[in-house]
Structure formats: C-alpha cells, structure tokens
Amino acid sequence: MENTPTLTRSGLADALHRKVGLSKSDALHMVEQILERMTDALASGENVKISKFGTFLLNDKDARVGRNPKTGEEATVSARRVVTFRPSEGLRMRFAGVR
Structure with missing residues (x-):
C-alpha cells in the first residue's frame, strides 16, 4: 500500500494562514467551526x-x-x-x- 500524504485539520489551518493571512489560531478555529457545522447538519439529518x-x-x-x-x-x-x-x-x- 502506498504511503500517500493526508490533509488534516492543521493542514487546512496552515493553508488558511498562508493564503489568507489569518493567524494560526484563528485559522484553526475557523476550520473547527466549519467542520462542527457540517457535523451538526449531518447529525440533524441534513x-x-x-x-x-x-x-x-x-x-x-x-x-x-x-x-x-x-x-x-x-x-x-x-x-x-x-x-x-x-x-x-x-x-x-x-x-x-x-x-
């Protein structure tokens, strides 16, 4: 099996930090909020x-x-x-x- 790289929460936050200029903590918070909203929507049947x-x-x-x-x-x-x-x-x- 190939060892392919994996995109993680911190990887998404780092990309936001570099490309948008958010602080690392703000970028991680934004990623967490997006994923939480998606999870909540799926949990409620959406x-x-x-x-x-x-x-x-x-x-x-x-x-x-x-x-x-x-x-x-x-x-x-x-x-x-x-x-x-x-x-x-x-x-x-x-x-x-x-x-």
Missing part, C-alpha cells in the same frame, strides 16, 4: 452540499444478515445511517484519468 466540491449524503441502510468472512458464521447487521460522499462533476473531471 445533507451537506459544497458547491464545486461535492455532497455528503445521509443514507439509511436496513438491517440484514451478513457473514463473518473468516468463519462463515451468519450475523445480523443492524439498521444504520451512513454518510457517503458524491463528488461534484468538476471534481470528478479534475481527476479523470489520474491513477
């Missing part, structure tokens, strides 16, 4: 759409019978709500053909 980036969608999954791949034993997988991400057309086009 989808989150970020123009030209993508949409975080809530999907309800029904309970089902699954199998332990190691033992083959059946187990009930409970109903749950999951978050999926659908990239915008622009984001998909930007990475078309990139491997």
Whole structure:
C-alpha cells in the first residue's frame, strides 16, 4: 500500500494562514467551526452540499444478515445511517484519468 500524504485539520489551518493571512489560531478555529457545522447538519439529518466540491449524503441502510468472512458464521447487521460522499462533476473531471 502506498504511503500517500493526508490533509488534516492543521493542514487546512496552515493553508488558511498562508493564503489568507489569518493567524494560526484563528485559522484553526475557523476550520473547527466549519467542520462542527457540517457535523451538526449531518447529525440533524441534513445533507451537506459544497458547491464545486461535492455532497455528503445521509443514507439509511436496513438491517440484514451478513457473514463473518473468516468463519462463515451468519450475523445480523443492524439498521444504520451512513454518510457517503458524491463528488461534484468538476471534481470528478479534475481527476479523470489520474491513477
């Protein structure tokens, strides 16, 4: 498996600090507030759409019978709500053909 770099909260804050000129603490606070708002929206049942980036969608999954791949034993997988991400057309086009 490749060791690819990961964008983190502090990485986003550093980018805001460099490109916008916010202090490091203000930039980190802004990133935290944005992520908190997104989390709150998803927790309350709202989808989150970020123009030209993508949409975080809530999907309800029904309970089902699954199998332990190691033992083959059946187990009930409970109903749950999951978050999926659908990239915008622009984001998909930007990475078309990139491997």
